[in-house]
Amino acid sequence: MIYQCPTCQTKYSGNSVCHRCQTDLSQLIELIQMAKDHIQESENALLENNIENMFFHAKRAYHIIQTHETAKHLAYAAFLKKDFTFATSLFTQQQLDVTE
Numbered sequence: 102m103i104y105q106c107p108t109c110q111t112k113y114s115g116n117s118v119c120h121r122c123q124t125d126l127s128q129l130i131e132l133i134q135m136a137k138d139h140i141q142e143s144e145n146a147l148l149e150n151n152i153e154n155m156f157f158h159a160k161r162a163y164h165i166i167q168t169h170e171t172a173k174h175l176a177y178a179a180f181l182k183k184d185f186t187f188a189t190s191l192f193t194q195q196q197l198d199v200t201e
């Protein structure tokens with residue numbers, strides 16, 4: 102996942118303080134970690150063939166932080182849940198590429 106400092110838009114370097122504008126990014130880092138945890142739970146649920154749980158965690162991740170990756174997980178979960186309208190709208194909105 103690629104992130105930016107919400108203040109100056111510079112690429113996130115992995116530190117808890119932005120190297121460019123000194124904004125405290127610790128809360129952003131916590132949110133990113135929460136989203137990653139939900140993505141992991143979503144992938145675990147897929148391995149267990151629990152599509153409802155996969156969708157639940159993918160949706161949580163997407164609502165915590167909207168990135169290309171969280172959108173893609175949610176779109177795939179929606180597709181597997183046979184919610185084709187929602188899946189298609191995510192693919193269109195986020196300009197997702199299924200070949201990635």
Ligand SMILES: [Zn+2]
Pocket residue numbers: 106107108109110111119120121122123124
């Ligand atoms: Zn910054």
